[in-house]
Amino acid sequence: MSGASAAVQHDDQTQLRRDADAITALGVTGVQARLVTSDGRNLTATSGVASVATRRPVPRNGHFRIASVTKAFVATVILQLAGDGRISLDDTVERWLPGVVHGNGNDGRAITIRQLLQHTSGIHDDYPDYTSAEDFYRHRYDTYTPEQIVARAMRHRPDFQPGKEWRYSNTGYALLGMIIQRVTGHPWHEEVKDRIVRPLGLHHTFWPGTSPTLPQPHAETYQRFKPGEPLVDVTKQVSLAGNGEAGLVSTTADLNRFFRALLGGRLLPPAQLTQMKHTIPVGKEFEPLMPGARDGLGLFSRPLSCGGRYWGHEGGDSGWISAVGVTADGRRSVTVSLSGAIAESADQVLRVVQAESKLIDDALCPAPNAGRMRH
Numbered sequence: 001m002s003g004a005s006a007a008v009q010h011d012d013q014t015q016l017r018r019d020a021d022a023i024t025a026l027g028v029t030g031v032q033a034r035l036v037t038s039d040g041r042n043l044t045a046t047s048g049v050a051s052v053a054t055r056r057p058v059p060r061n062g063h064f065r066i067a068s069v070t071k072a073f074v075a076t077v078i079l080q081l082a083g084d085g086r087i088s089l090d091d092t093v094e095r096w097l098p099g100v101v102h103g104n105g106n107d108g109r110a111i112t113i114r115q116l117l118q119h120t121s122g123i124h125d126d127y128p129d130y131t132s133a134e135d136f137y138r139h140r141y142d143t144y145t146p147e148q149i150v151a152r153a154m155r156h157r158p159d160f161q162p163g164k165e166w167r168y169s170n171t172g173y174a175l176l177g178m179i180i181q182r183v184t185g186h187p188w189h190e191e192v193k194d195r196i197v198r199p200l201g202l203h204h205t206f207w208p209g210t211s212p213t214l215p216q217p218h219a220e221t222y223q224r225f226k227p228g229e230p231l232v233d234v235t236k237q238v239s240l241a242g243n244g245e246a247g248l249v250s251t252t253a254d255l256n257r258f259f260r261a262l263l264g265g266r267l268l269p270p271a272q273l274t275q276m277k278h279t280i281p282v283g284k285e286f287e288p289l290m291p292g293a294r295d296g297l298g299l300f301s302r303p304l305s306c307g308g309r310y311w312g313h314e315g316g317d318s319g320w321i322s323a324v325g326v327t328a329d330g331r332r333s334v335t336v337s338l339s340g341a342i343a344e345s346a347d348q349v350l351r352v353v354q355a356e357s358k359l360i361d362d363a364l365c366p367a368p369n370a371g372r373m374r375h
Contacts, residue, residue: 012363013043019359020047020336026352029340030058030219034252035363036260038331042253050219050339052231059217063204063249064337065239066322067315070248071173073192075117075298076262077180079272080195086183089114089275089297093121096179100150105157112162113179116172117297118280120163123171124156128240130318132225133232140236143210146174146243166283166295170245177244188244200261205250212236214249221319222340231342234318246317252335255324262299263311264330277301277311289353290314302357306365316341321352325360334363 012035020031030048037043046058081087093101093116094108101108106123115121128144130136153171160167177188184191189207197205208214213236222231239247261267268276279294279301286293292303301309302325312325321341326333336359341352 012037013045015362016043016045016334016359017047019355019362020045023336023338023352023355023359024048026348026355027342028338028352029222029342031336031338032058032060032062032219032252033334033336033359033363034060034256035334036256036332038327044252048340050217052220052222052340058219058339061204061217061251061253062337063214063216063218063251064221064322064339065214065246065317065320066248066250066255067246067317067320068170069250069255069313069315069322069324070242070244070246072262072298072313072324073196073248073258074173074176074180074188074244075276076267077188077191077195078113078117078176079268079276079297081180081183082275083269083272087113087179089117093175093179096182097175100147100178101154101175103154106154110162113176114297115162116169116176118166118295119169119172120166120280121169121172122158122160122162122164122167123153123169123175124159125169125171126152126156127170128152130223130225130234133229136223136225136232136234136237136318140234141210141212141238142240143238144240144243146178149174149243149245150178166280168283168286173245174243180244189247192248196258196267200257200266202250202254202258205248205254205258207242207247208239208249210238212238219337219339222342223319224342227345231340237318239317246315252337255322255335256326256333259312259324259326259335260330260333262330263326263328288350290357304365305361310360310364312360321356323356323360325364327364332364334360336360 024047035043044060050058093111111121180188220235223234276297279296310325314323321338324335
């Protein structure tokens, strides 16, 4: 390694560690981050602890629930099916799931697969969640079928007419999981495994089903349901739904490999990747959390401070927050996992998300003090 390359690596590593420490300084229990540089070097940083009881360090290759980052995998499968000519993104939901989206003004004949992918379907989310420590202990092993998730949504009128606005919808991705099963005859997670996980060698990415535990190594994660209440260890639980909108377990190394392959054109034909990257502005409720973000089909793009935009996805679930960012050419990527992301207030949530976004931006923008040009 040349002296210049060593300096660049040192600067990248130092900045990654500094940004991870800035996140735990806000009260997050543990952070692990992994940057893959354009020449394939893996740089990792951890901060905080994996357990508040034992104070053991956060593992650099820990497993975690990736929550809504799962949506990028599901969208990739849908677009592969479109590339194979087995579906069209302009097919209606009714064509593949007759009678499922109906009632209270909901109409599957007016909603397309593309609108489900891009959160413009208007379907209202009525998503199960834990409201207290008692609620968590009572329901942490509960599961919901996609049909049950959709039925909850059908009790509500749509938020808007299909295609007229943007609002994040987990229910839309539960429907996409159902469509994958209808088209292929296999559950969405089996198609993810066969089409993405196995070909890319993602040996630590899997759907846990009804197992409430994570493989070692992993950090514990925590939640405080109300300010002033004690921390609750929420690591051991079954993913409430995990029906296409969430549910996968992975690692920072595997997620970097997936997103680099996706943006590098290894998973989708050019036409489908182009459609995936056709974006629209996010809704006003997301703008404070993701300034300048635009939503594609299972991918978000966001501006970089050094110019251009990056691609990726975020996820959050019962104490976990995760995010992935990759440059447009798929060559430089970063994944960060937060465990014990304890939110005492909306302001604290915003500060944590901003610190996480800064880590991604710093990782994807070349270090200026190492003599590299910022683009």
